Each structure stands twice: as C-alpha cells, then as structure tokens.
Amino acid sequence: MTPVELSRTVLHAVRCAVDEGQLSVAVPERVVVSEPGAGGCGEYATNVALQLARAAGKPPRTVAEILRPRLIAADGIEDVVVTGPGFLNFRLGQEADPLQDLVREIRAQGQRYGHGDALAGQVLALRVPYEVRAEVVADAVVRIVASQGGRATVEHQGGRATVQHHGGRAAVEHGELVDLRPVPAPEDPAPLGPDAARWALLHPAPHDRPRITADHLVQREGNPLFRVRYAHARVRSLGRGAARLGFAAEPGPLNSAEADTAGTPAFQAPAPQAPAVHAPALHTPLSDYPRILTAAATHRAPDRLARHLVTVADAVLPFLTCVLPIGEEKPSAAHRARLALAEAAGTVLAGGLSLLGIDAPEHL
Numbered sequence: 001m002t003p004v005e006l007s008r009t010v011l012h013a014v015r016c017a018v019d020e021g022q023l024s025v026a027v028p029e030r031v032v033v034s035e036p037g038a039g040g041c042g043e044y045a046t047n048v049a050l051q052l053a054r055a056a057g058k059p060p061r062t063v064a065e066i067l068r069p070r071l072i073a074a075d076g077i078e079d080v081v082v083t084g085p086g087f088l089n090f091r092l093g094q095e096a097d098p099l100q101d102l103v104r105e106i107r108a109q110g111q112r113y114g115h116g117d118a119l120a121g122q123v124l125a126l127r128v129p130y131e132v133r134a135e136v137v138a139d140a141v142v143r144i145v146a147s148q149g150g151r152a153t154v155e156h157q158g159g160r161a162t163v164q165h166h167g168g169r170a171a172v173e174h175g176e177l178v179d180l181r182p183v184p185a186p187e188d189p190a191p192l193g194p195d196a197a198r199w200a201l202l203h204p205a206p207h208d209r210p211r212i213t214a215d216h217l218v219q220r221e222g223n224p225l226f227r228v229r230y231a232h233a234r235v236r237s238l239g240r241g242a243a244r245l246g247f248a249a250e251p252g253p254l255n256s257a258e259a260d261t262a263g264t265p266a267f268q269a270p271a272p273q274a275p276a277v278h279a280p281a282l283h284t285p286l287s288d289y290p291r292i293l294t295a296a297a298t299h300r301a302p303d304r305l306a307r308h309l310v311t312v313a314d315a316v317l318p319f320l321t322c323v324l325p326i327g328e329e330k331p332s333a334a335h336r337a338r339l340a341l342a343e344a345a346g347t348v349l350a351g352g353l354s355l356l357g358i359d360a361p362e363h364l
Contacts, residue, residue, distance in 0.1 A: 001076040001092055002101045003033045003044060003287045009077070010046055010088070013070035022066050025055040029118060032291060033090075035284060039083055042091035043098055049086040060086025099283050099341070103251040106286065106344040111351035114290040119150030119297055125177045126154050126300070133185045133201045133210060136357075140202055140302035141180065143355045148297040178300060182206035192216055195358045199225040202356055203306040219364075224310045228349060231313035231320075233364035235346030238323050242339050245324070247331040249340035282315045282345060289348050293355075302356060309352045316345040 001009070010031045017023040028051065036045040049064035056063055064086040071080045071088065079091040092098060106113045124145060128134040138154045145152040182201075189197035189212045196216040203224065204210050219226050242248060285308065292308040295301070323338045325331055350360040 002098065002105045004105065004290060005076075005101070006044055006090060007031045007033045007046075009071065009074045010048055010067070013067045013074070014048065014052070016070055017066050023052065023056050023058075023063065025052050028052075030116075030294070034288075036083075036089050037087070040087060040089045041081055041083065042079070042089040044090045044092075045083075046088050046090075047086075049082075049088060053086065062086075064088050097253070098287075100251045100253075100337075102283065102287055103337075103340050103344045106347050107249075107251070107340065111347060111354060113347060113351060114293040115147045116290065116294060117149035118294045119145055119148040122150040122176070124150065124152040124300070126152055126180050127177060128154060128156060128180045130156055131184050132189065133182050134180055136198055136201045137182050137206065137302060138180050140198075140305075140356050141297075141300045143357065144293065144297045144302060144305065145300075147355060148294055150297065180206075180300065183209045185210050185212055187212050195229075196225060198356060198358050199306065202302045205303050206301070224313075225358075227317070228309045228313045228353065229359075229361055230364050231317050232346050232349040232353070232360045233362060234317070234320050235342050235349075236362045238320060238339060238342055241324050242331070242335070245331050247336055247339075249343050250333070250336040251340045252333050252337035254337050254341065255334055282312075282319055282341065285312045285315050286345060286348055289352075293352075305352055306356060309349055309356075312345055312348055312352075316342065316349075319345075 007030060010033065011027065014023065014025075014031075015027050018025060018027055028048070031046055031048045033044050033046050036042060049067065050060045053060040053063050058066075061082060064082040067088065068080045068082060071077055071090070076093050077090055078093045081089045081091070083089055109115075122145075124141075126138045126141060128138045138152075142152040142154065183206065185201060186209060189200050189210075192200060192212065192214070200210050200212055200216050215223060216225055217223075219230070221227060239249070289308065289312070292304055296304040319338075320342055323335065323342050325335055329335075353360045
C-alpha cells in the first residue's frame with residue numbers, strides 16, 4: 001500500500017464515519033500521510049483526527065478511536081495504533097512492501113505520478129507585470145495548476161486573460177484573481193540558455209532576488225540544477241547499461257538475500273552479497289512528491305517543486321552506485337529491483353523538470 005492509497009483509505013474511513021452519523025464533519029479533500037514522528041510507530045502516520053476534532057466537537061483521541069476499527073478492517077493494514085493526542089499510526093501487512101508498491105505506482109503512472117484533482121474546477125487568473133521572471137513563474141504555475149486538475153489564465157496589467165497550454169492560447173473568463181509579483185531579475189537571464197535561465201528564475205523563493213550568474217552552467221556538485229539533471233542522465237545511462245547486460249527493471253526486494261533466496265536451489269551457493277542499500281533516504285522524497293506538487297499548485301509556488309527535485313536528486317545519486325553488478329557479480333533480482341527504484345526516481349525528476357519547462361537530458 002502506497003502513501004497515496006493509504007490516504008484514500010483514511011478518507012474512505014472518514015466518509016463512512018460521517019455517513020453512519022458517528023462524525024459530523026465535512027470530509028476533507030485529502031489527508032496527509034507521512035512517516036511517524038517522535039513517539040509514533042509503524043510505517044506511516046496521520047494527524048487527521050486532530051484536524052477533524054474541532055469541527056466534530058470531540059477530543060482528537062475520540063475521533064481517532066472512531067476511525068481506528070474501520071482502518072484495521074482495510075486490506076493491507078495489519079494494525080492501527082493511536083498515540084499522543086490522537087495520531088493514527090499504521091503498521092502494514094507483513095506481505096506488504098511500501099517501497100515496492102510505490103515503485104509500481106510510479107512505473108504505472110509515469111510522469112503523471114503526483115498529478116491529481118486537488119484544484120479540479122478551479123480557474124485562477126494570474127495577473128503579472130511585463131517582466132521576465134514574472135512571465136516565467138506564471139508559465140510554470142499554469143503547468144503545475146493543470147497537473148492538479150485546475151486551470152490558470154495569465155493576464156498582463158491592462159491586457160487580456162488567456163489560458164496557456166501546450167496547444168496554444170484561448171480566451172477564457174476570469175477566475176480567482178492572483179497577483180504574481182516575484183522579485184524581478186536583476187538582469188536578462190537569456191545568455192544562460194533556456195534551461196539554466198528558467199532554473200535561475202524559478203528555484204529561488206519569490207521574495208528572494210535570483211542570481212543570474214554562470215554558476216548555473218557549471219557542472220559541479222555545488223550547482224543544484226546540475227545535480228538534478230545529472231541524476232536523471234545517470235539513471236538513463238544505468239538503464240542502457242542494464243540492457244547491455246541483458247536485464248531490465250522489475251520491482252522487488254533490494255537486497256540479494258531477500259530477492260534470491262526463494263529461487264535458489266539448496267545445492268547452489270548463494271550469490272555474493274551486493275553493497276548495502278539505504279532505500280529509506282529515497283523512499284521519503286518519492287512518496288512526498290504528490291504532496292509537494294499539490295502544495296506548489298495551491299500556493300502558486302514553483303520554487304517548492306524545484307527545491308524538492310534537488311532533494312530527490314541528492315537522495316538518488318548515492319544509491320546509483322549499487323544498481324549495476326560490480327566485478328564478478330551476475331545480474332540478479334536485486335539488481336532488477338534497484339534499477340526499478342532508480343528509474344522511478346528518474347521518472348519523478350523528468351516529470352518535475354517538465355512542469356518547470358526544463359529539459360531532462362538523456363546524456364550529460
């Protein structure tokens with residue numbers, strides 16, 4: 001069960017409690033599921049009971065106890081424990097592997113992973129000045145809002161509102177008026193080239209002055225854009241390397257002992273152990289991506305997406321060293337699983353860069 005699936009399960013439990021008259025609240029559009037905090041347990045936790053308590057007129061722990069039996073009965077959930085003031089902590093079934101489920105979900109959805117309907121039916125009228133940074137931010141906001149089911153228009157002061165999409169422009173009625181006025185660029189970013197120029201304008205928070213310098217072009221670790229694009233190119237390179245070795249990506253256990261034991265005859269010596277794999281560092285930013293994308297759309301903040309792509313890249317780069325066989329190793333189920341996880345991270349990077357209007361290179 002992935003975080004997205006678990007979030008839907010929690011929403012279903014809330015809806016059932018409301019329908020049965022045990023809770024008198026408006027069912028939220030979405031529920032945030034994350035790793036347990038201090039004092040928590042299990043694989044995931046949510047604070048939905050605390051969010052609903054005031055409207056329900058009940059203590060948070062009472063709300064949590066109302067939801068708990070409905071959640072325990074759901075497929076894939078082994079146990080639900082209420083901790084602290086009313087946090088719901090989930091322990092998934094022993095056969096469930098959240099990371100494998102997440103990789104399968106990303107592979108199934110491709111670059112549409114993280115897209116949703118949080119802004120379905122909403123039309124935003126973005127009013128921007130005639131200034132390069134405001135134009136670039138508005139263009140990215142249009143893409144990100146569309147990823148969440150909404151529609152954004154762009155209107156220059158004294159101009160006409162138009163919907164921006166890949167097929168062109170079409171006049172529409174005004175929606176909610178939103179002023180986009182990021183701190184202007186100190187100089188023309190065009191000499192940096194289209195990708196570096198967009199990154200220089202989108203990565204800083206809107207209240208920060210962007211740096212229009214050649215640092216965005218330098219291929220070194222200190223350049224966040226380079227790390228993001230390099231991580232994607234490395235993932236694509238590993239896929240090509242795996243193809244030459246005769247294997248492809250397939251979700252599964254990441255460690256050789258887990259992946260190979262079931263299919264190894266008793267008389268056959270086990271394969272050499274592969275390097276240690278630290279997947280949790282990568283699991284969290286991948287599972288958080290839908291939440292970050294929703295927040296970027298809701299707050300009209302492409303910088304949140306840009307910074308999260310840096311987090312994904314920094315998490316996946318150390319992992320890439322153990323994807324392909326080393327030395328005399330033979331390709332195994334663990335290598336196929338690691339490649340699947342790496343490709344899932346590459347999919348998130350490519351999808352996020354696309355929403356920012358930046359190319360995700362195959363080679364770098």
